[in-house]
Amino acid sequence: NAGVTQTPKFQVLKTGQSMTLQCAQDMNHEYMSWYRQDPGMGLRLIHYSVGAGITDQGEVPNGYNVSRSTTEDFPLRLLSAAPSQTSVYFCASSVMTAGYLEGGYTFGSGTRLTVV
Amino acid sequence: QKEVEQDPGPLSVPEGAIVSLNCTYSNSAFQYFMWYRQYSRKGPELLMYTYSSGNKEDGRFTAQVDKSSKYISLFIRDSQPSDSATYLCAMSPRGYQKVTFGTGTKLQVIP
Numbered sequence: 001n002a003g004v005t006q007t008p009k010f011q012v013l014k015t016g017q018s019m020t021l022q023c024a025q026d027m028n029h030e031y032m033s034w035y036r037q038d039p040g041m042g043l044r045l046i047h048y049s050v051g052a053g054i055t056d057q058g059e060v061p062n063g064y065n066v067s068r069s070t071t072e073d074f075p076l077r078l079l080s081a082a083p084s085q086t087s088v089y090f091c092a093s094s095v096m097t098a099g100y101l102e103g104g105y106t107f108g109s110g111t112r113l114t115v116v
Numbered sequence: 117q118k119e120v121e122q123d124p125g126p127l128s129v130p131e132g133a134i135v136s137l138n139c140t141y142s143n144s145a146f147q148y149f150m151w152y153r154q155y156s157r158k159g160p161e162l163l164m165y166t167y168s169s170g171n172k173e174d175g176r177f178t179a180q181v182d183k184s185s186k187y188i189s190l191f192i193r194d195s196q197p198s199d200s201a202t203y204l205c206a207m208s209p210r211g212y213q214k215v216t217f218g219t220g221t222k223l224q225v226i227p
Contacts, residue, residue: 004159031213035217040124040219041219042122042204042217042218042219042220043160043204043217045214045215048213048214050213056213058214090159090160099211099213100210100211100213101148101208101213101215103165104150104152104162104165104206105152105160105162105215106162107152107159107160107161108159109158109159110157110158110159
């Protein structure tokens with residue numbers, strides 16, 4: 001049982017480049033989300049999805065795009081990378097009950113991104 | 117002011133000690149409370165999940181919620197060096213789709 005799989009584990013980008021961080025889960029979870037983790041600021045929600053075709057913004061969505069074409073996959077796109085996007089990115093998924101979260105998150109192992 | 121406050125530590129204790137980790141919050145709508153453990157360079161993993169006030173025990177771990185004081189705690193009994201990690205509290209209202217995290221407390225258990 002793989003859980004939540006994130007790729008790549010590490011990435012270095014130049015300012016202005018674009019890239020996609022991949023996230024896949026095999027638990028049939030309706031809810032998927034992307035967080036960034038920065039020292040002293042904790043985990044901040046970027047975007048989330050409550051099912052295929054449904055996405056919404058979190059706390060820090062600027063500079064990022066998402067789409068959800070299948071239940072399993074939730075890629076995060078950086079449109080034009082900036083040094084402020086240097087961070088550790090985590091994908092998380094969860095069961096939903098009656099349209100809201102239930103039971104806590106399962107996190108992936110993270111992608112460490114450096115923008116130079 | 118942040119919705120969830122958590123002392124960043126670091127907290128150093130000798131092996132075998134009882135550890136108390138705490139969070140305070142300001143949003144009275146929070147009803148689901150969680151504790152995650154995060155080892156260095158790893159993703160957080162769910163330790164405890166509780167609903168509303170009261171205590172929940174799982175092995176050496178006890179989660180306590182006091183909604184009247186807007187205060188939650190995680191107690192670790194007989195702490196082990198393998199408990200050395202960052203502990204994140206998290207919470208959400210009922211019927212909501214977002215979870216708010218504390219910034220985490222770094223714990224070191226010294227053999």
